Amino acid sequence: MRSMPASGTHPESKLNAGSGTPSKNLMAERRRRKRLNDRLSMLRSTVPKISKMDRTATLGDTIDYVKELTKRIKTVEEEMGTTPEELNLLKNFSSGGNEETPTRSSTKLCANIENQGGGDTKIEICCSTNPGALIATVTALDVLGLEIEQCVVSCFSDFAMQASCSQAEGKRQVISTDEIKQALLRSAGYGARCL
């Protein structure tokens, strides 16, 4: 406890005792110091791991904490980025979606969508086998609000999938077949791996 460091001489120090504009600057410095100490206290209360009440220690702990947080953020967001392609999908959707298909040159990738009327849609997609293609496609359909009624999947030399879907209630209705195609190509071509 350092407790009230004995401000010693009250305002008006030795040299500028009688002048009219004596401690203008002094007061400013006092305020500055106070602000700084307040910030320091806030820091101490914000950062959980405070080893000592030292100024330097506080700053050091803060640095460590920030680094640790950014690290965690990074890893977690990486997992988030690869695991559910939904976010990327949604983003690509809201931002127009027809920039261009990222056709991942030199790997097979094609899709065929047929609107059967009555909210029913027939899906065919085929691409070179990549881990996660199936899960990405299923997720993409889910995001699009297309419920799979029946599907057949083969993942040997290529990944091939045929599915009959119905438009889920309450989801974004009236999606064009082309939108569906773009989304599926995107997700399947992405080749993102889960976990």
Place this chain on the structure above:
Amino acid sequence: MRSMPASGTHPESKLNAGSGTPSKNLMAERRRRKRLNDRLSMLRSTVPKISKMDRTATLGDTIDYVKELTKRIKTVEEEMGTTPEELNLLKNFSSGGNEETPTRSSTKLCANIENQGGGDTKIEICCSTNPGALIATVTALDVLGLEIEQCVVSCFSDFAMQASCSQAEGKRQVISTDEIKQALLRSAGYGARCL
């Protein structure tokens, strides 16, 4: 630029000019100030958003940044908890996994797993249609390191899926059929909805 604040009088200040043990403490204070400034610089280089080079501003920005980071961590981790059921699955796995199957009373739910040898496994699962059952099952298989080679899905009155899987390389090998069954029942019965 505040640039080399003119240290003014070199070591040996006005009062302790001739004494032998004069500025012992002085040096210490110098070192202290240096350490503190170093920490401050490290902070400035660690925190991306530095509005001004002020000491107080630096601390303030740091506080804001830490708060923002913790906030993002919190929200992201919350999303992680709900969106991919993988984490729940993995947790259930590492913590024994055989507490009891949460058999979601009054809804159909059954699975059958056959080990075909050579890392090949035949999966059959059937449950009352619930949104997300397919995606949950596919995700679960992915987490288990089982790559789907072929599968057939029907989602009309019930959700039914048959699949031939092969053990993915590098993933946790030698999973018992019972473990697979438990995991699948869990995920399918969960009925968790993505997004």
Place this chain on the structure above:
DNA sequence: GATTACACGTGATGC
């Protein structure tokens, strides 16, 4: 020219 921010040296205080 007034205000702001900093570094400096020093005395005080707790380990």
Place this chain on the structure above:
DNA sequence: TGCATCACGTGTAAT
């Protein structure tokens, strides 16, 4: 005892 940390008042450069 010395060693570390702190608050203080002041000089001074930059805005």
